[in-house]
Amino acid sequence: MHVDFLIVGQGITGTLLSYELLKAGKRVLVVDRPDARKASLVAGAVINPLSGKGFRAAQHAALLIPAALQTYRSLETLLDKALLREQTLYIFPGDEEEVRAFDAAIQREAGSHLHWMPEAARDEWGNYFHMEQGIGMQQPVWQVDAASLLECWRQYLVAQDAYREEVFAYDQLVVNETQTQYKDITAGTVVFCEGTGAVHNPFLQGLPFTRNRGDVLLLSAPGLPATGIYHRGLRLVPRADGLFWCGSNYRWQFDDLEPDTGWQAYAETLLGQWLRVPFAIEAHLVAERPTTAGQVPLIGRHPRHAALAVFNGLGTRGFSSGPYWAAQLCRLLCQKEYSLSNYSKDWLDRHWSKQA
């Protein structure tokens, strides 16, 4: 079998890159292993143009968000499936300091999509939430139905004979100057999209991956309207299966990916103080985010092995930034002279060149 591109991994990066390459008329094969800890399936998959407690514009938001919306809408059409939902983010400040931060953000982002919910409209919300400091609103944010996107795309690939479920065996990859051989497959380029699985990839040694894990609870809360995303220290995101995604924490030091029972107890206490409706915890999930030193994505061809490329390191915001970078990488892979905008190739080359 001959393909132009063999893609290892079908999280959001492998999904988006294979979509772009197929759209560009390339022959593609995606190899992915079943993985309950796939970051893309544990993620809240929220696209938010603002970030952090100060509600400041996320880096490159003006570039990344329009690209993301356009890509997910095109995928909705192609797959005939609703994948992107426009949402309101309801923010419940926990104290005076958070109220001041929200006020400051409204002033700073004048004309943006932040405002306080008028007092008259708040009464109904008292049925669902305890609130001392009012409710801030941000409109719009977006939510990707990641489970549907990844599964529908997998089925699409299967129908094109472009998908194999298996663990990619690195020791069976032979890299030549202009192409690669993997088992029965000859591929012009292998693109590694394995998320945090990349730490086991001998071809990616030297790249500055860091380790960060996040815990997530899946809640049933039948009395809570599934019409918005709610935030108070924790975020509650309604899912297509009727449950609420509740997350998350960021841990940089850890030995395993067992559920953090201390965090779960903290989350349960916080939810008990916040929600007026009954809730039950249905599952506790854990995944690693593919973070890098300096929070810089890893995108491009290997400096010495032109038949190898990487698409990784999208960190905490893969659903926002993935579509833009997938389109950029597709152009880089298909057009010899193209260079990525908003990206330092030297940075990637410097780290990758350290490899023996």
Ligand SMILES: Cc1cc2nc3c(=O)[nH]c(=O)nc-3n(C[C@H](O)[C@H](O)[C@H](O)COP(=O)(O)OP(=O)(O)OC[C@H]3O[C@@H](n4cnc5c(N)ncnc54)[C@H](O)[C@@H]3O)c2cc1C
């Ligand atoms: C708790 C949590 C909350 C998050 N919330 C958000 C959010 O709200 N918004 C947002 O934009 N981002 C969020 N993120 C970040 C987002 O999940 C990541 O940026 C993104 O999912 C990374 O995608 P990926 O394709 O690089 O990796 P992954 O989704 O992990 O996919 C990698 C794939 O490669 C496969 N693979 C690895 N090794 C091999 C091998 N040897 N052979 C075959 N297959 C292999 C894996 O099985 C997996 O399927 C969150 C992450 C976490 C953990």
